Amino acid sequence: MIKHLKIIDYALASLFRRKYKSLAIITAFTLVVAALASILLFSSALKTEAAHLLDSAPDLIVQRTTGGRHDLIPAEYTEKIKDIAGIGAVTGRYWGYYYDPLTGANYTVQGTDGTAKNLELLDGRLPADRGECAIGAGIAAIKKTGTSGELILVNSSNTGVLYEVVGVFRAASSLLTNDLIILANEEVIDFFGYPPGKATDVAVQVYNKNELQTIAGKVKKLLPDTRPITKSELVRTYDMVFNWRSGLMLTVFSAAVIAFCILAWDKATGISADEKQEIGILKAIGWDTADVLALKFWEGLIIALTSFLLGTIAGFVHVFFLAAFLLAPVIKGWSVVFPEFHLTPHLDPYIVFTLGFLTVTPYVASTIIPAWKTAITDPETVMRG
Amino acid sequence: MRKSKIFIGVTLAEVLLLISCFLFAFTQQTTGRQLELQARQELVQSLGLTDFAIWTEARYTRHPSQTDFFSPFQEFPSAFEHFPAGSVVAPVFTAGGRTR
Amino acid sequence: MQEKTYIRTLNVRKVYNPGKPDEITALHDISVAIDRGRMTVLKGPSGSGKTTLLSAIGCMSRPTAGSILIDNRDVVKLPERFLTDLRRKKFGFIFQQFHLIRNLSVLENILLPLYPTDMMPAEMKKRATAVMTNLAMAGKERLKVKNLSGGEQQRVAIGRALINDPAVIIADEPTAHLDKKLAAEFMQILAGLCEEGRTVVIATHDPFIYEHGLVSKTIAMRDGRLEKEH
Numbered sequence: 001m002i003k004h005l006k007i008i009d010y011a012l013a014s015l016f017r018r019k020y021k022s023l024a025i026i027t028a029f030t031l032v033v034a035a036l037a038s039i040l041l042f043s044s045a046l047k048t049e050a051a052h053l054l055d056s057a058p059d060l061i062v063q064r065t066t067g068g069r070h071d072l073i074p075a076e077y078t079e080k081i082k083d084i085a086g087i088g089a090v091t092g093r094y095w096g097y098y099y100d101p102l103t104g105a106n107y108t109v110q111g112t113d114g115t116a117k118n119l120e121l122l123d124g125r126l127p128a129d130r131g132e133c134a135i136g137a138g139i140a141a142i143k144k145t146g147t148s149g150e151l152i153l154v155n156s157s158n159t160g161v162l163y164e165v166v167g168v169f170r171a172a173s174s175l176l177t178n179d180l181i182i183l184a185n186e187e188v189i190d191f192f193g194y195p196p197g198k199a200t201d202v203a204v205q206v207y208n209k210n211e212l213q214t215i216a217g218k219v220k221k222l223l224p225d226t227r228p229i230t231k232s233e234l235v236r237t238y239d240m241v242f243n244w245r246s247g248l249m250l251t252v253f254s255a256a257v258i259a260f261c262i263l264a265w266d267k268a269t270g271i272s273a274d275e276k277q278e279i280g281i282l283k284a285i286g287w288d289t290a291d292v293l294a295l296k297f298w299e300g301l302i303i304a305l306t307s308f309l310l311g312t313i314a315g316f317v318h319v320f321f322l323a324a325f326l327l328a329p330v331i332k333g334w335s336v337v338f339p340e341f342h343l344t345p346h347l348d349p350y351i352v353f354t355l356g357f358l359t360v361t362p363y364v365a366s367t368i369i370p371a372w373k374t375a376i377t378d379p380e381t382v383m384r385g
Numbered sequence: 386m387r388k389s390k391i392f393i394g395v396t397l398a399e400v401l402l403l404i405s406c407f408l409f410a411f412t413q414q415t416t417g418r419q420l421e422l423q424a425r426q427e428l429v430q431s432l433g434l435t436d437f438a439i440w441t442e443a444r445y446t447r448h449p450s451q452t453d454f455f456s457p458f459q460e461f462p463s464a465f466e467h468f469p470a471g472s473v474v475a476p477v478f479t480a481g482g483r484t485r
Numbered sequence: 486m487q488e489k490t491y492i493r494t495l496n497v498r499k500v501y502n503p504g505k506p507d508e509i510t511a512l513h514d515i516s517v518a519i520d521r522g523r524m525t526v527l528k529g530p531s532g533s534g535k536t537t538l539l540s541a542i543g544c545m546s547r548p549t550a551g552s553i554l555i556d557n558r559d560v561v562k563l564p565e566r567f568l569t570d571l572r573r574k575k576f577g578f579i580f581q582q583f584h585l586i587r588n589l590s591v592l593e594n595i596l597l598p599l600y601p602t603d604m605m606p607a608e609m610k611k612r613a614t615a616v617m618t619n620l621a622m623a624g625k626e627r628l629k630v631k632n633l634s635g636g637e638q639q640r641v642a643i644g645r646a647l648i649n650d651p652a653v654i655i656a657d658e659p660t661a662h663l664d665k666k667l668a669a670e671f672m673q674i675l676a677g678l679c680e681e682g683r684t685v686v687i688a689t690h691d692p693f694i695y696e697h698g699l700v701s702k703t704i705a706m707r708d709g710r711l712e713k714e715h
Contacts, residue, residue: 286573
């Protein structure tokens with residue numbers, strides 16, 4: 001133990017002897033780890049958030065397809081689905097997209113049947129009558145309106161319709177509601193000009209979650225022109241979306257990672273004549289091969305461990321305290337109405353271990369391995385050069 | 386052994402900081418954000434929401450469950466047709482909202 | 486009673502790059518005896534093999550053939566870690582170029598052989614202080630060696646060689662970078678070490694050394710072979 005502490009002393013003295021180079025390596029390494037950690041933590045937090053929130057989503061969404069394209073679903077399908085054993089509530093959903101040419105933004109117009117109680121994340125109330133709407137915070141901001149304000153939308157007959165804003169969703173819910181306009185169901189039907197007796201899709205509640213796949217199969221068999229989508233498929237789809245977003249960032253970032261690897265490899269493997277001679281001297285004055293390798297191990301570990309710890313902490317702070325402001329431009333893309341990310345802090349030990357293993361191990365190995373050959377050679381041969 | 390003791394001290398401090406990040410995340414998940422999460426879950430349940438309001442310009446990200454098998458031109462007017470560039474690079478606007 | 490001969494080489498041969506076009510035999514069947522507690526000099530011109538023989542005696546390289554007996558123990562076939570242990574405990578080296586770590590302090594350089602041991606830092610410091618006092622280097626612990634004069638650097642090199650309290654001091658061309666005055670001082674230090682009972686072996690082509698009165702035995706070498714002992 002004492003021996004290793006003394007070897008660490010010497011390793012630190014060695015690194016201080018080339019302090020600017022060591023500092024440059026630590027800085028670059030920390031930034032690389034911080035960026036990797038940010039990407040991994042951000043996408044992991046998004047996926048966890050998605051899984052938690054979608055837990056309360058409808059168990060099954062049934063949509064109709066015609067010619068491979070989404071089509072409105074007849075109301076009588078609702079009755080047929082209700083007859084399947086194991087199914088609870090079956091509700092038609094009415095919603096659609098609305099493109100606002102003035103702002104260049106897309107909104108989602110969603111209907112409500114008026115049975116929803118007052119919500120904690122809603123300032124005001126849900127629309128109870130025609131001519132009323134509740135909107136997301138993003139829309140309120142972009143249209144410069146609010147509770148008791150007005151919202152004008154152009155319907156499918158190209159007629160402007162005035163709505164009174166009776167509720168605005170809070171920013172804390174913006175991940176779900178930022179682009180939402182809630183209208184009464186009848187209002188949505190009129191607005192989009194949906195034919196009577198048709199809904200956008202159907203939300204289904206299933207009593208036994210373990211039977212979900214079976215019931216989805218039954219729906220498909222009963223109504224062959226429908227596509228049932230389960231909640232787990234939704235969660236998986238979001239996983240995939242976040243994965244490809246973070247994968248895209250990792251790909252773009254990989255150039256920087258590769259450049260750093262080249263730098264670290266060059267530094268660690270190009271064991272210089274000076275370093276070789278130093279190893280020869282150490283061996284001549286009584287250092288064992290194991291002692292020399294221990295020295296190189298500590299030199300590598302000091303840099304790698306410091307960078308890994310600082311980088312991971314920096315990544316955590318960046319994502320959960322600074323709202324990932326450096327990643328946001330890549331994550332955002334170019335959405336006009338973009339929600340704030342209030343992600344629940346989430347630190348998966350698996351991510352930390354993987355990051356540690358992938359950063360610390362190669363660097364330490366690339367410090368020890370080049371020194372190994374010199375360390376096992378006779379000191380006289382090494383010092384001769 | 387001063388240098389080694391300082392290094393060990395600093396490293397331990399960093400490890401403690403990392404552990405406190407774990408603890409912070411854990412407490413946020415179990416207590417702090419729990420109420421907020423419940424409120425959001427209530428929202429999802431009441432309104433029957435199924436999708437997040439991010440990347441609203443592309444159907445395959447705003448409503449991934451609803452994506453048609455073939456959906457070029459069904460996203461944002463004049464958006465790039467191909468994935469994933471269409472969700473990363475914006476189409477070009479003029480001031481009047483028309484696209485070039 | 487201790488035997489007079491402390492180190493003995495028997496038909497030691499050293500070949501570099503065997504079997505290759507640039508193969509070179511640095512030592513041809515060298516048999517010498519180094520007396521305990523005395524100063525022995527290996528003299529000869531550059532390329533005579535004296536540094537190679539010194540390295541073999543000091544367990545810094547293995548001979549291609551032959552035996553090396555240190556206190557009657559053949560060390561040639563010992564595993565590397567035993568040789569390292571022997572080097573650390575029995576030998577102190579003073580290299581021609583000193584081979585100090587330039588950006589380390591005087592104290593850090595002197596303590597270098599003790600880093601990979603279990604000796605407590607307080608004990609290490611105590612030893613170093615004693616060695617530095619004997620070498621008139623007290624008070625210069627924190628100075629960087631790159632800022633020292635040639636003579637001071639050599640004292641640091643001697644200090645490093647002595648820190649492990651070795652039985653044998655091996656010096657390779659120790660006066661190559663010293664003027665006459667410093668060379669004389671150096672010989673005085675070595676004489677003191679012999680008086681303490683340590684064995685000193687020096688490789689040199691400097692007549693000031695090999696003609697010095699303190700030298701007990703001179704072994705002349707040329708082209709990897711012995712010329713004569715006297």
